Amino acid sequence: MSSAFDVRTTLASLLLLLFVLGGWQLATDGTGSRGPAVAVSLSEEEREYLRMLGKDPDAATAKRDGFPSPITVARSAWEHLADPFFDRGPNDKGIGLQLLYSLARVATGFGLAVLVALPLGFLIGMSPLVRGALDPFVQVLKPISPLAWMPLALYTLKDSNVSGVFVIFVCSIWPMLINTAFGVASVRREWLAVAATLEVSRLRKAFCVILPAAAPTIVTGMRISIGIAWLVIVAAEMLVGGTGIGYFVWNEWNNLSLPNVIFAILVIGVVGMILDKMLGALQRLVTYVE
Amino acid sequence: MAPFLQVEKLSKAYQADRPVFADVSFSAQRGEFVCLIGHSGCGKTTILNVLAGLDSATTGHVFVDGREVRGPGLERGVVFQNHALLPWLTVRRNIAFAVKSRWPSWKAAQVDEQVRKYVELVGLGHAIDKKPFQLSGGMKQRVGIARAFAIEPKLLLLDEPFGALDALTRGTIQDELMAIVRRTGQTVFMITHDVDEAILLADRILLMTNGGDTPGGYRPGGLAEVVRNPLPRERSRAELHRLPGYYELRNHLVDFLVSRAKAA
Structure with missing residues (x-):
């Protein structure tokens, strides 16, 4: 059926x-x-x-x-896919190589965001005091377009690559932070009561009760974050240039090579889908039925 | 000798002038099964939570085995109303979580042996590696009971453990619980609103009234009466209603719940 x-x-x-x-x-x-x-x-x-x-x-x-025409795009796609990792100088790199640059930036920025957002989200979720104190900052910082940070990042970090990573970090942190805090704060009272009656230590409670209980919500936040990060990396790389799939699109636009631009757009879509599927698999892994 | 469980002048007030209950005092001897019966809203669960150390009373003291209760502790096992199993863990690991908390130095094999013993005790050996969502409501509550027993607490606290179960399942698990309690000599404090459950299981039944407004002003809830169960200790659900004294006891309890338990 x-x-x-x-x-x-x-x-x-x-x-x-x-x-x-x-x-x-x-x-x-x-x-x-x-x-x-x-x-x-x-x-x-x-x-x-x-x-x-x-x-x-x-x-x-x-x-x-x-x-x-689609045939022209397919032809240029074939050329790129036949040799994805060539490197003939700064303005002529294979699409695979450019993708790797982008993915490396996303992975670094996203990874750093996980390291910050998860512990901080735990803290916010567990302590109403911390939540109250940080809430105004989160409210103000969250709606800022990550690209608005770019000039400041370039000025202070003095490196376009690091600035790109920073922008990814900034844009991935909010959904994870907010979801982690929400997930941690809404762990069922009775599960916490079980941990309390068993005199479970704080650390063990955090890892054995709160983390698994909040994991589906946390991973949902991560999934939203990776989606946003993949959206933002293209724009960021168009802005800072040098390497990456975003730069590739801009470079091909400057070359007036629309078949390459269209091909790159398709690649961005497919890679974004794969990233989402990966987090989706992780989500299925941590989801539990009540 | 001081009683094993002693509760002295407990009260709980969310509004200072209208305490939910006040002046609740009772005690239980080691090995005794005590049931607290009353309508919803009278503060039964709050009393149990105070005994468990999960909630604090506005005034009054609770002593277990000569020591005052100041927070949750492993010497008191709790069976929650909705079993409160961790849904991402199997039955085995749910109980192992409790056993490891009780004896952190135990080796894996020792933990597993204890887990197995108590899972067998509630007749769930075949379901030991299932997750809670794969179990029926009755099986889940059995796991909750096994988890509470597995840490070998001095005092077992049960908060309407069978409230959400159908009558048939409830009867079976009541029988099982009684058998385990009789065998282990466990001291039990249980909350219920089921008269027959109280008569079957309890050695003593505490009757609790709801707080409310009376012509003479607000009257907080509290213990109205302590009824000693006159039926022989070795009794079963099947022949309970044939025992002499059963109907007198039952009528007394039902009368209380119908006419005296509510203030208004």
Whole structure:
């Protein structure tokens, strides 16, 4: 029953994909109405000028104006995937290499955020005093776009790479902090009562009762955080440049290579999905049924 | 000799002029089974929590085995109303958590042996590696009882442990509980609102009234009467209603709950 349903949904997805790709192909292939119309709009002098530059005016206009077709994107994707880790200088690195840079930044920033957010969230969740004291700061800091920190980070840290990591750290910390505090504060009273009647030490209570009880909520926070981090890394790398998938997108935009931009967008989507699935698996691992 | 459990002039007030209950004093001998019976809201659970050390009374003192209760402790085992098992742990590890807390120096094999012994005691040997959500309500409550017994407490506190169970399951577990208590000579303090449960299990039954407004002003809740169970100690649920004195006792308790327990 459910497997038949799965087959049907997969089929529907494939059909939708085919439909979108077909529409895209139809809208962008050379025989469409836009190509010639643009070519015609060139004046005779412009055509002459192009010929003097050694370019075919029809081909040039078609190439410059046309949004890449799926076939073109697939071709450029194939080129990138065939050799993802080449390194020919600062402006010409393989997509795999760029992804690794981005992932390393996300992993470092996110990891540091975990190290700070979990203990701090525990503290906030367990102590109403700490919660009250920190709440105004969290409220003010949370809505700040992580990119707004970038100038300050660049000035104080004096390193674009470290600044990128810092921005990821800042954007990942809030969902984890808030979820950890909430999860810890809403541990069932009776489980704490069990720990109390068994005279369980504070540390053992934290690790054996509160942590597993709050784990699903905490991991939900981590999942939100990694999603935001992956959104922000692209923007951050566009801003600081140098390396990373965000920089790759910006660089290809400067090259006016739309097929590469589209390919990079797809890669960002797929990697984001994989990151989310990883945290989703972790979530299933720590979820318990009451 | 001072009684094993002594409760002196306990009161609890959330509003200073309207205490929920006041002047509650009673005691229990070692090996005695005492039931506290009353309507909801009279403060039964609060009294149990004070005995467990999870709550503090506004005034009064509780002594267990000659020492004043000042907080929760391992010499008092608690069976909670809703079993309070940790849902991410198996039955084995739920009880092992308690056993390791009681005897931190024990080796894994020793802990496991103790766990096994008490899981067998409540007849759940086949379900030892299941998680709470895989068990029925009755089985979960059995695990809760096994966990409380496994730390071999001096005093066992039960807070309406069978309230959420269906009548058939409740009867079975009551029988099991009685058998274990008789065998181990455990001192038990139990809260219930079920008259038959109290008659079956208790050596003495404490009757508690609700606080409320009377024509003469506010009257806090408290102990109205202590009833000694006249039925023979070796009794079973099946022949309980045939024992001489059963109906007198039952009528007395029901009359109390119907006409005297509520202030208004």
